[in-house]
Every structure is written in C-alpha cells, then in structure tokens.
Amino acid sequence: MNWLQSWVRPKLRQLVGGQKDIPDHLWHKCKGCEEMIFHRDLEKNLSVCQHCGYHMRIGVKKRLELLFDDAKYTTVELKSPIADPLKFRDRRKYTERLKEARNNTGEKDAIVVAHGAMGGNKVVVAAFNFDFMAGSMGIAVGDGLLTAARLAVVQETPLIAIPASGGARMQEGILSLMQMARTTIAVEEVRDAGLPYIVLMLDPTAGGVTASFAMLGDVAIAEPGAVICFAGARVIEQTIREKLPEGFQCAEYLYEHGMVDMVVHRSALSETLNRVIDLLCNHKPAGELVPLDEDSSPADKSDKKSQAAAPNEPASKADKDGQDKQGKQDKQDEQANQDNQDKPTG
Amino acid sequence: MHNYLDFEKPIAELEGKIQELRHLSGEGGVNIADEVGRMQSKAEKLLVSTYAKLTPWQKTQVARHANRPHTVDYIDALIEDFTPLAGDRAFAEDLAIIGGMGRFCGHSVMVIGHEKGADTEARIKHNFGMPRPEGYRKAQRLMSLANKFGLPVITFIDTPGAYPGIDAEARGQAEAIARSIDVCLSLKVPLISLVIGEGGSGGAIAIAVANSVLMLQHSIYSVISPEGCASILWRDGAQAKDAAGALRLTARDLLDLGVIDKVIEEPLGGAHRDAQATIRSAGQAIEEELKKYSELDGGVLRASRREKFLKMGTKGLS
Numbered sequence: 001m002n003w004l005q006s007w008v009r010p011k012l013r014q015l016v017g018g019q020k021d022i023p024d025h026l027w028h029k030c031k032g033c034e035e036m037i038f039h040r041d042l043e044k045n046l047s048v049c050q051h052c053g054y055h056m057r058i059g060v061k062k063r064l065e066l067l068f069d070d071a072k073y074t075t076v077e078l079k080s081p082i083a084d085p086l087k088f089r090d091r092r093k094y095t096e097r098l099k100e101a102r103n104n105t106g107e108k109d110a111i112v113v114a115h116g117a118m119g120g121n122k123v124v125v126a127a128f129n130f131d132f133m134a135g136s137m138g139i140a141v142g143d144g145l146l147t148a149a150r151l152a153v154v155q156e157t158p159l160i161a162i163p164a165s166g167g168a169r170m171q172e173g174i175l176s177l178m179q180m181a182r183t184t185i186a187v188e189e190v191r192d193a194g195l196p197y198i199v200l201m202l203d204p205t206a207g208g209v210t211a212s213f214a215m216l217g218d219v220a221i222a223e224p225g226a227v228i229c230f231a232g233a234r235v236i237e238q239t240i241r242e243k244l245p246e247g248f249q250c251a252e253y254l255y256e257h258g259m260v261d262m263v264v265h266r267s268a269l270s271e272t273l274n275r276v277i278d279l280l281c282n283h284k285p286a287g288e289l290v291p292l293d294e295d296s297s298p299a300d301k302s303d304k305k306s307q308a309a310a311p312n313e314p315a316s317k318a319d320k321d322g323q324d325k326q327g328k329q330d331k332q333d334e335q336a337n338q339d340n341q342d343k344p345t346g
Numbered sequence: 347m348h349n350y351l352d353f354e355k356p357i358a359e360l361e362g363k364i365q366e367l368r369h370l371s372g373e374g375g376v377n378i379a380d381e382v383g384r385m386q387s388k389a390e391k392l393l394v395s396t397y398a399k400l401t402p403w404q405k406t407q408v409a410r411h412a413n414r415p416h417t418v419d420y421i422d423a424l425i426e427d428f429t430p431l432a433g434d435r436a437f438a439e440d441l442a443i444i445g446g447m448g449r450f451c452g453h454s455v456m457v458i459g460h461e462k463g464a465d466t467e468a469r470i471k472h473n474f475g476m477p478r479p480e481g482y483r484k485a486q487r488l489m490s491l492a493n494k495f496g497l498p499v500i501t502f503i504d505t506p507g508a509y510p511g512i513d514a515e516a517r518g519q520a521e522a523i524a525r526s527i528d529v530c531l532s533l534k535v536p537l538i539s540l541v542i543g544e545g546g547s548g549g550a551i552a553i554a555v556a557n558s559v560l561m562l563q564h565s566i567y568s569v570i571s572p573e574g575c576a577s578i579l580w581r582d583g584a585q586a587k588d589a590a591g592a593l594r595l596t597a598r599d600l601l602d603l604g605v606i607d608k609v610i611e612e613p614l615g616g617a618h619r620d621a622q623a624t625i626r627s628a629g630q631a632i633e634e635e636l637k638k639y640s641e642l643d644g645g646v647l648r649a650s651r652r653e654k655f656l657k658m659g660t661k662g663l664s
Contacts, residue, residue, distance in 0.1 A: 085603070085662030086594045090579035139659035146656070168547075168569050170579060172659075173593045174605050177547060177569040181555045181655040184527045188652075208569070210520035211508075211548045216528060230520035230548070231510030235574075239510050249515060259518050 030054050032225075046266045055223050055266055057203060060112050060129040063162065067125070067270050073116035078147060080108060081139040086173045094171040101132045110135045110165070111144035115151060118160075119274025121281050124152040127162040128202075128209075135165035137209050138172040142179035142186075145213060149186035158196040158277050159186075163214045167207020180212035187216045196280040198273065201228050201251070201260065219276050220260040222251035223269070228259070349618075351407045357396065357615075360389040393615045400564065402590040406572055408564040409543050410506075413618035415625055417444060417459030417502040420542065423625045424632075425450055425457055431488055433480075437517065440481030442473040442509070443553070445488045450500065451633050456492035458485050458553055459502030462543070476509035477549060479522035485553050486522075486529045489537075498536040498636055501553045506571065508549030523552040530555035531652060534644025538635045540628060541565045541597075541606070542617075557651050558635040559605070561597040562624065563612040567605070568595035594663060602663055608635075 027036045032054025042049075046066065047056040058066075065071035088094040102108065110132035115124045126148035128135040145161065152159040168176040190197045199217030201210075203226035211230050222228060229249040237244060247253050251263045264272045350358040364385050371378050400408065408414075421428055425448035432439045445458035462475035485501075492499045508519055530537060530553065539556035545567030561567060570578075572590035577583040594600070597609040610631050613620035639647060 081659060082662050085659065086592070087663060088592050090575075090589070090592060142659065170570055170575055170593075173569055174567060174595065174600055175603065175659045177551055178605060178655060178658045180524075180548060180551055181527055181531065182658065184524065184531055184555075185652050185656060188528065188531060208548050211523035211552075212527060213524070215518075215521040215524040228520075229515055230508065230523065231515065236510045236512065236515070240512065242512075244512065248512065253516075257516050257518065259521060 028056075031056065048266050053224065053265070055203070055225050057130060057164070059131065060127050060164075063127060063202075064112070064114055064125065066266070067118060067160075067273060068114070068116040069118060069120065073114040073125070076113040076115065076147060076151060078108060078111070078113060078140070078144055081143055084171075085139070085175055086171070088171040088173065090171075097133065097171065105129060105132045107132055109140035109144070110137070110169075111141045113144050113148045113151070115155065115157070118270070119278055121274070121277045122155060122157040123160055123277060124148050124155065124157055125160045125162060128164040130164040130202075130204075133169065135163070135209075136167060136169035136176070137165055137179050137183075138169035138176045139179065141165075141169075142182040145183045145186045146189075149189045152190055152195055153193045156193070156195065158198060158281065159190045160198045160200065160273070161213055161217070162200045162202060163205045163209050164202035165205060165207075165209040167209055177208060180208045183213035184216065187213050196277065198276060200269070200273070202226055204228070206230070206232060215259070218280070220262075221269070221272065221276075222254060222260045222263050224251055224263050224265060226251040228254050349412055351404070351411065353396065353404050353407070357389060357392050360385060360392060364389065390614070397564075397615055401587070402566075402593070402596050403572065403587040405564050405596050406544075406566050406586075406590050408616045408618075409566045411616060411618045412464075413621075414543055415617055415621040416464060417461045417504060417542070418464075419621060420459070420502055420540075420625055420628065421446075421448070421457055423622065424629045425455070428457070431491075432484070434483035434487060436480065436483060438478075438480045440473075440478050440484060441471055442475055442477035442505070443481035443485055444472075445485065447497065450629075450636075453636075454495075454497050456488055456497045456499045457502070458488055458499065459542075460505040460550075460553075462504055473509060475505040475544075476507060477505065478509050478511070478514045479517045479519050482508075482519075482522035482526040482552050486526050489526075489529050489533060489553075493533050493535050496535055498538070498639070499533065500632060501537070501539045501556065503539055503541040503545045503550045503554050503567070504543035505546045505549045506544055507546035508552070523548050526552040527555050531655075532648065533651075534648050536636060536639035536642075536647055537651065538632055540610075540632065541567050542628070546571060555651070555655060557639060557647060557654070558607045560608045560610055560628075560631055560635065561600060561606045562610050562617055562628070563597055564616050565597060566590075566595040567597075567600055568593050599663060604658055604661060 026039050028039060028042055030037055030049040030052060032049055033052035035051040037049060047058045064073050084094045107129055110129050112127050112129055126145050149159055187197055196218050198219045199214055201214060201222040203223065205214050205226065205228045207230065210228060227249050228251060233244055233249060251260065254260045255263050364382055367378055367382050428446055428448035430444065430446035442460060443458060444461045447454060447456055460475045461472045463469035463472040489499055508523060537556040539554040539559045541561040543565055547569055550567065572586040572593060573583050575589040575593055576585035580589065597606065600606045601609055608631060610627050613623045617624040
C-alpha cells in the first residue's frame, strides 16, 4: 500500500464527510458491450447485461435455483470413481489439478445431479459446473449423467441435461472419450423408458460433450450467445487458415442451422422449460374443459357459458372425448415410437 | 521404395547398404552373399530391437505411416462381392468414410471405414480420412440398413479426427457424431471395430462403439492427438512426444484399461512392411470375433455392448 492510499485517501475521506470507499466488486464490466453494470442491477437481471443482453456465466447453484420451483432442489450424492486412472501428468500432475478444483469449488467433480419440481412437475437435472476444470467430462461426469438418467427412470420423470463444458477431460485420456458412449447410453435408458430428455446448452458446450448426449435431446434449448461447437474456433482457424464468420458457433448460429429448437433469454428459461415439460408429460387438459369462445373475457365467461352451454354441450363433450382419445393415442404413439427407437434410425 | 521414419534411420542405412551390395554383386559377379547375409541378419536384429521398444510417440508415427494398409486394402483382400454404397441421402457423398455390403468368409456383412488415401490425389479425394457430418450420416444409414437385414457390421478405424471446418460445423458435426454413437449402441447385429491406424477422438469412436474393438499392435486410439494435447496442456505443440506418453494411447495400454478387447500383432517392422500378412491376421481375428456372436440374440448383442461400455473406467493403470 502506498502513501496515496494509506494517508491521502483517509484524509480526503475525512474532508468529504467520512464516506466509505466503494469496493470494486460492486461494479461489473460487461464483456459484450464493456458498459459498467451495478451489482444490484446485474443480480436483478440474472447476470444478463441490461444494455446489450449479454448473458454472463453463472454458477451451477444459481442456475439450479433459477430453474427449480421456489429455488428448492435436492442434490444427489455421487460416488467417487477411480481417481487419475492414467497417472496423468503434463506440466502438473492431474491429481494436483483435481485437488485444486475441489478446493476452489467445494465440489467433487464437474457435475451436479439434483431433483425437484419445475412448474409442479418432478424432474431430474444433471448440470455441469464450468468452474470445475472447465466442466470437462471424465469418468465422474459420465457416472453423474448415468446416475441422473437412472434416477429419472426410477422416478418416472424427465431428465434435463445442462452442459457447460469445454469437452473431454484430456487428463483421463481414452477413458474420457469413452464417456461419449456412456452418456449416450444414459440418454438411451431415458428414451427406452419413454421419458422426455431435454437439453439446455450453456456457454460453452464443446467437443465430446456436444458430440454425445448434448446433441441427442428430444428438445434442445440454448442460452443466447452460448458457444456451441464440436471443433473449437482456434482449431478450425489453424486448419483452414481463414478468419471465421462473425457469430460462428453461437447459439443463434446453431438455431439458424437447425441444430437447436430455441434460443431462450435467461429470464424466460424457467417458464419455457416448465411449459415444455408440462406439454410432454401432461397430455390431458389441466382442469375442466371449457368450450372455446374467443371473444369472451374471463370476467363474463361464467355468464356466457350458462347461456351457450346447452347448444354447445354435445360438441364440447365430443371434443373432450376426442381429446381424451387423443391423449391415449399420444401414449400409444409414444409407445410405438419407443419400439421403433429400439431399431436405430438414421 | 520404402519410406523410413526418423527413428528407423540406422535400419535405413543398413538396408541401403544391402541394396547397394546386391546391386554390385549383380553387376560384377563378385560373391558377397556372406557379407549380405551377415548384414541382413544385423538389420533384422536392429528392426526387432527397435520395434520391441517403440515409444508411444514412435507408435504414433508408425500408425500414421503412409504405406500402412488402409481400409480399401482390407476391403480388397477380405471382402468378396464388395458393393459400395454412397451418400447420406441429405446432402452429399463423403469419401472420408467408405462403406458397402459384401461377403466376409462367405457371409453377407456391412463394411464401413475411414479412408485416408494412398497418394496425394487420393488423400485429397478422401480428405485425409477426416469425415464431415455427411460421412457420419452415411455410416448411420449403412448401419441401420445392416440392422434391418441382419448383416453384421465391420468398421475400420483410421482417422486423424472429424474434419474441423466451417462447413462441417454448420451442418452439425457434433450431432452427426452423437447420432452415430447412438446408432452403434442400438444395433441388434454384431458390430466389430478394428483400429488399423489412427483412432482420432470423436471422429473415431463415432463408428467404434462395438461389441469387440480390436487394435493392430502399433495403431493408436486417443481422445486427442498428441500434438493437440501438447498445445493445450503444455502450451507447446512441440511437446507431442511427452503428450503421447501421458495419453496412454497404445494398444497395450488400452487393453489394460479394458477399452479394447484384443491386440492383433503386426509383422516385424510394422504393418507397412507386410500389408498382406497384416490383413490376413486381421481377417482371422475378425472371423473369430464374429463367430462368438453368431448365435446371440439381437437384444443380447445390444445389451452386452452397452454393458461393456458402462464398465469402462472402473480400472486404471498401475
């Protein structure tokens, strides 16, 4: 500390009325537009820049709180697989890197498995922790996805995978590559049980993670601006020796190229997920069926209904039966689909 | 003309001298058979000792050797009535993965493999064995076709990796690989994979999630190339030798890890010194594996394939 801070600043502070120093972490610089954002605004906006809409990365805990009803969920204790199977060492030992990541994050590995409710429907979530060795996928992560899939099958709930990962964990060598097969098996187990599998891709989703379970979702959702790719931009640039087009490999690019169903703003994620889950799980109408009447407002609905009920009743009953049948039909179709999926489809 | 690798320099020198001497004896009628014989046995001893202790990096070089037999050579020698099939029915025909139907030991089979190409022209045509999404989608189509008609599937693995390019990414390289793994795992017919050269990452496993994964003795199979690993973890691509060692990408290590099921021995000095002998042993090994599965029910084949991959990662190397 130099004399400017230790002596001049307190003196100045005394002069202007003892105002406290503003700590640095109260302001954040947006990586998208470089505007300064006050921490309360950032929190209010779920770490999305209010100026340019840039979605900053958020921790896995915050993510889960954001998505589960009332921010309540139960995490599943994951078994520890064999540590450092290759006795891998680059400039540092893998065991050291692991220890450091564990100390920094308080987590065992790069995946968190949790269950709870979303929009009232029970779900199981497998969410990556990017802060843990860049969310890289090794045996523990593969095990995590398998645990999540099996829990979803036992609980008969949808599985939601939330990748945020740089790809395979090189320090586990070929065994990390094999997680591409193992996580695909996890997806297949959920599919065989006829349960929905939804993927929410975050920044970044790359390499072997993208090229396995992440691209196999029944419904694929991505956060705006998330980089989603197989080969990283640097590798491609080095190979083809060309500059890459702007926006290449971001979520919107994938949407335009037909690789994801939707790109959803963080503030709308919870509602969207709830709706998707609800549509896939609850085929019948939530309450009593009300005849369609476009120009009726909720206030005068009861009046109109009593007037229009008599002539409409047969039709509405037929509708309802039709819907019920439709519901059953859907179930059967689903079953048929599953059967079909036993056979590979191209 | 033989292409020598850098570590084969002493062998190259000896074999060069032998050639020279032979040339001389042919011209002048000088009897130097003894000398040639002595040098030949010396060269062979050198070859034995060199190849007995190849480092992982040297194996990487052998695995990439230009004269190593490629998928087309295996198909030529092992498959009768080979009928190539082409295209993904969506975008294009990708020659980095070739495939088709044919007869192996009399039985109808589906054969799919990465093809690197033997000369410059062929290498460009086959994109150095680096498939684009359409290659993987063709593979999916062929595997599904095999499944429909009950043909066993044989895949030959030999790729530096899936092609990292703008077009490949735009058309969903990741999805194509993911779906291909998915199809491998769903098959109700036997799937046998043989790593004949380079098993490069996701681009390799996409068609190698098999009931039996075999590897030639000096082939490699890895999550990332040694060069790629070195540039990321050592921040220096020149450390590829160290990376090759750390990655444990040799057939022996992979067998110990339970990732592959069998190692097929190569002729002395590597597959490129005797392609036909290599292909013969490969053929025998594939035949043995297929026999194991011939009586098994489709559901069992699929379940045991899944089971095998689920177990991976439970044991490490000491």
